[in-house]
Amino acid sequence: DMKVTQMPRYLIKRMGENVLLECGQDMSHETMYWYRQDPGLGLQLIYISYDVDSNSEGDIPKGYRVSRKKREHFSLILDSAKTNQTSVYFCASSPGQGTERLFFGHGTKLSVL
Amino acid sequence: GDSVTQKQGQVTLSEDDFLFINCTYSTTTYPTLLWYVQYPGQGPQLLLKVTTANNKGISRGFEATYDKGTTSFHLQKASVQESDSAVYFCALPPSNTDKVVFGTGTRLQVSP
Numbered sequence: 181d182m183k184v185t186q187m188p189r190y191l192i193k194r195m196g197e198n199v200l201l202e203c204g205q206d207m208s209h210e211t212m213y214w215y216r217q218d219p220g221l222g223l224q225l226i227y228i229s230y231d232v233d234s235n236s237e238g239d240i241p242k243g244y245r246v247s248r249k250k251r252e253h254f255s256l257i258l259d260s261a262k263t264n265q266t267s268v269y270f271c272a273s274s275p276g277q278g279t280e281r282l283f284f285g286h287g288t289k290l291s292v293l
Numbered sequence: 294g295d296s297v298t299q300k301q302g303q304v305t306l307s308e309d310d311f312l313f314i315n316c317t318y319s320t321t322t323y324p325t326l327l328w329y330v331q332y333p334g335q336g337p338q339l340l341l342k343v344t345t346a347n348n349k350g351i352s353r354g355f356e357a358t359y360d361k362g363t364t365s366f367h368l369q370k371a372s373v374q375e376s377d378s379a380v381y382f383c384a385l386p387p388s389n390t391d392k393v394v395f396g397t398g399t400r401l402q403v404s405p
Contacts (some may be wrong), residue, residue, distance in 0.1 A: 184336070190365075191322070207304050213392075220302065221397060222397035223382070223395045223398075230391075236391075273335070278386075280342065280386035280387065280393060281338070282337075284335075284336025286337050
């Protein structure tokens with residue numbers, strides 16, 4: 181069953197708290213991504229991971245870091261969350277670099293108060 | 294770099310209306326062009342793609358065409374249903390970079 185799973189679906193944090201968003205995929209895809217989606221801005225790429233411990237900054241990496249220790253898991257970490265990081269975060273995976281079809285999770289709605 | 298632009302932020306239609314969404318692109322090549330759809334509460338998913346070979350893609354009643362002359366591509370459906378309410382993203386596949394380039398999306402609201 182081809183699936184990208186994100187946990188949690190909803191999260192409320194206070195400014196300054198640390199945040200961990202987790203993503204898993206069951207397709208053995210090499211490449212995984214973290215995006216955030218905000219009204220009027222579409223999907224903005226935060227990080228790309230090409231495989232275990234092979235991560236690269238996307239377009240808006242500031243304030244975020246990632247961890248990929250297993251091919252099927254990719255985590256997004258916000259150290260000391262800020263209110264402007266309130267957003268919907270999507271994880272995606274694809275079979276390799278440069279592929280056009282991304283498989284997205286259902287998203288995590290993060291509110292930083 | 295490559296880019297896509299969607300000027301229509303929102304489109305509101307009634308059931309059985311004709312849908313037309315426009316997107317313009319900028320790239321140094323004649324690429325494959327993509328449409329993604331995002332239903333409420335879900336992540337985006339690939340709806341269809343248009344290649345230079347056929348200039349047209351069809352999926353789930355949607356038709357996508359593109360016009361090299363005006364560097365634009367369009368998504369059409371003859372008769373929309375309430376279940377088509379979603380956000381539609383045009384996109385360019387990875388070329389010089391490893392990332393899909395997404396537009397900002399067009400929200401389609403279809404009322405019964």
